[in-house]
Structure formats: structure tokens, C-alpha cells
């Protein structure tokens with residue numbers, strides 16, 4: 481079976497075990513079962529997509545024949561030769577993935593890696609090892625040969641050692657990391673200090689701005705805000721964190737948003753109807769709590785929520801803050817929790833100044849407007865890898881997912897994601 485067939489078979493085995501995989505994920509990281517079921521399908525979609533990419537010209541073996549650029553003098557019978565390129569697999573890859581999407585963050589890497597002809601060593605988060613192990617079992621059932629996709633479930637000390645090895649061992653030709661900017665910098669430093677230049681993809685932290693312009697359709701804006709803020713209890717890299725609302729529409733937007741936030745049902749992710757689960761740990765909940773308290777101390781107003789949820793140690797109430805300042809940690813650092821931190825602005829330039837001066841991240845950004853000019857031109861002024869205009873859910877297999885600045889290097893998904901695992905070779909043949 482060729483690599484594309486293996487990937488399709490693996491995707492089929494994943495879908496056949498969708499309920500068990502989703503249950504495992506909800507037990508491991510707490511997200512409501514419907515979100516886990518959605519992630520199973522999202523994760524499988526990367527295997528399907530890259531199964532097809534195997535066969536495309538920009539896939540493995542794809543290449544081009546290029547007319548030589550040299551001018552052929554009349555006396556010379558043939559051109560000087562033929563120029564051609566072809567793609568080759570990078571080789572052995574080292575992957576490290578996070579807990580918040582324990583299945584899709586693995587298949588988003590391993591899918592294109594296998595399609596390109598690479599093998600991989602994958603270290604999942606110590607918080608979600610079982611999902612990764614289940615993926616490996618299903619890969620073997622699907623016919624993926626032993627040694628092609630290898631999961632290593634490691635503790636803290638061995639995790640650090642694993643990171644050092646994939647960064648400094650020259651048998652590992654590529655590293656791809658998804659996780660915090662803090663750890664991403666450790667890995668890049670280890671490559672450099674290990675004296676090796678290595679192909680590296682970094683999918684790092686976010687802190688997305690969400691801008692509501694005065695001409696926005698407020699109902700559209702509220703829907704987009706709810707979708708981009710509260711998925712996985714606000715624990716996704718592309719969650720909106722920094723809300724900038726034009727002063728003319730602050731009251732209407734916040735009133736409608738609070739109305740929707742109050743409909744969120746917090747509880748056990750395995751219980752039907754629950755739409756928001758816990759944070760990943762008590763420490764994470766305490767971190768969100770501290771940031772909210774600081775913002776309130778600096779003058780922010782709690783419109784809803786604002787404290788831990790009675791359901792349990794790891795639970796925090798979905799919260800909307802008004803009148804946050806850009807110096808607040810809840811505004812200038814990734815929240816990774818269910819909190820809307822909002823402030824007002826009066827002009828496009830002011831909004832951009834706040835966005836650029838409050839964070840160096842550049843993953844996702846969102847804005848709502850009905851102006852055609854702004855729809856197409858404001859995005860050009862944002863230093864982000866991805867932009868949602870009147871839309872809060874922009875992640876998909878066809879999206880070249882990734883960020884700039886402190887949010888990372890490279891792209892995953894889309895045909896772009898295939899290039900991370902290929903090296904293009906140029907050959908000039910002089911056949912005179």
C-alpha cells in the first residue's frame with residue numbers, strides 16, 4: 481500500500497473509533513465531548529488531505545523541468561543542458577505536541593511527514609498521553625509500518641532530554657514543536673547551542689486581538705466572539721484574548737455578549753448539554769484568577785463571572801471584563817482561560833497601536849466590519865499569520881495555519897504544510 485493509502489486507512493480507523501477517542505480526550509483534557517468529537521474529525525481530515533498531497537506535483541517526487549536560462553549561440557547545436565528540480569523527504573523528524581488538542585496536533589504533523597516519506601518520533605504532552613498512544617495503536621492497525629510513527633510518553637526530566645536530543649542529534653533532520661512560546665525558544669536555542677542548523681517548525685502561543693468596528697453587524701460580532709473565545713474553555717492558541725471595541729458600539733456589543741455568555745453551561749465534559757469544561761489544572765485556574773483580580777484592581781469592571789466556578793478546583797466562570805488597560809497581564813499575555821478582556825478605541829490607527837504595543841505574538845487576529853475597504857485592507861496592517869473577518873472559527877485543514885513574531889515559524893495544514901517535510905533539489909545536466 482502506498483503512503484496515501486496508509487494515511488487514508490489510518491483516518492478510517494480513527495473515524496471507526498471516534499467515540500472512544502473522543503471519550504479518552506475528554507477524560508484527559510476536560511473539553512466537552514462534542515468538542516472532542518469535532519477534534520477527532522479535524523485530526524482525521526489532515527490524514528485524508530495529505531493522502532491526496534502525496535500524488536500532487538509539489539509532493540514527493542514532484543518536480544519541474546526548466547528551460548536553461550543561458551542564451552544559445554547559433555554555433556551551438558543544443559542548449560547547454562537541462563535544468564530540473566525534484567522534492568526529497570527531509571528524513572527523521574522529532575515532534576513535541578501540547579495537551580489542548582491531543583489528537584489533531586499530532587496528525588497535523590505526522591500526516592504530511594508520512595506523505596513526504598519521513599519517519600517521526602512524537603512526544604505528546606505528559607497531560608494527554610493516552611490519546612497519543614491510541615493514535616499509535618490505530619496507525620499500526622491501519623498498516624503504518626513499525627518505526628514510521630513512534631510515540632514516546634515521557635515524564636518531565638526525560639521530556640527535557642528528548643528535546644535536547646532532537647535538537648542536537650544530526651540524525652534528526654527536522655523538529656516541529658507545538659506549544660508555548662517559552663518552550664519554543666528553549667528548543668530553538670538548543671539547536672543553535674548544539675551547533676546545528678536544523679529545519680524547524682514552531683507553532684507557538686497566541687493572544688489574539690478581536691476588534692469590533694463602529695460599522696460592525698453586532699450580532700455577527702457577538703457570534704464570532706463567542707466562537708473564538710470560549711472554545712475549549714478559552715484554551716486554544718487562536719482564542720480571542722484582547723477585545724477592542726469601538727466606543728460607539730461598546731454598550732450594545734457588551735450587553736449582547738454578556739447575554740450569550742450567561743447561556744454557557746459549565747460542568748463535566750461528559751455530561752450532555754455541558755458547553756464548557758474545566759481548565760487543564762488548578763494552577764491554570766489560579767493563573768486566570770490572578771489576572772482577573774489584577775485587572776479589577778486597575779479599574780476593570782466585571783460584567784459577568786469574575787471568579788472560580790463552584791463546580792470544582794479547575795473550573796472558572798466564563799467572564800467579561802470592561803475597561804481593561806493594555807498594561808494588565810490579562811491583556812498583554814495569553815490568557816488561556818474563559819475571559820473576555822475588553823477596552824474601547826476611537827480610530828483604526830488607535831486600535832492598531834494598542835494591538836502592536838501590547839503583544840509581540842502574531843498568530844490569529846479577528847475583526848468585524850461591514851466596510852468592504854476595511855474587510856480587505858485592515859488585515860494588511862495586522863502582523864499576524866491568520867485573520868478572521870466577521871468570523872471566529874478560522875482553523876481548518878485547508879488553512880495554512882501558523883503565526884509570525886513570537887507565535888512561530890512555518891505553516892501546518894494546506895499544501896504549505898507539505899513543504900515543511902520536503903527538500904527541493906536542483907539538478908543541472910549538461911548533455912552536450
Ligand SMILES: NC(=O)c1ccc[n+]([C@@H]2O[C@H](COP(=O)([O-])OP(=O)(O)OC[C@H]3O[C@@H](n4cnc5c(N)ncnc54)[C@H](O)[C@@H]3O)[C@@H](O)[C@H]2O)c1
Nearest residue numbers: 577578579604605639640643659660663683684685686717
Ligand atoms: N500555534 C499552535 O498551533 C498551537 C496549538 C496548540 C497550542 N499552542 C500553544 O501551546 C500552549 C499550551 O500547550 P502546553 O501547555 O502543552 O504548552 P507547553 O509549551 O507547556 O508544552 C508543550 C509540549 O512541550 C513539552 N515541553 C515542556 N517543556 C519542555 C522542554 N524544556 N523541552 C522539551 N519539551 C518540553 C511538554 O511536555 C509538551 O509536550 C499555549 O501557549 C498555546 O497557545 C499553540
Ligand SMILES: O=C[C@H](O)CS(=O)(=O)O
Nearest residue numbers: 580581715716717718875
Ligand atoms: O490551539 C490551537 C490549535 O491549533 C487548535 S485549532 O487548530 O485552532 O483547532
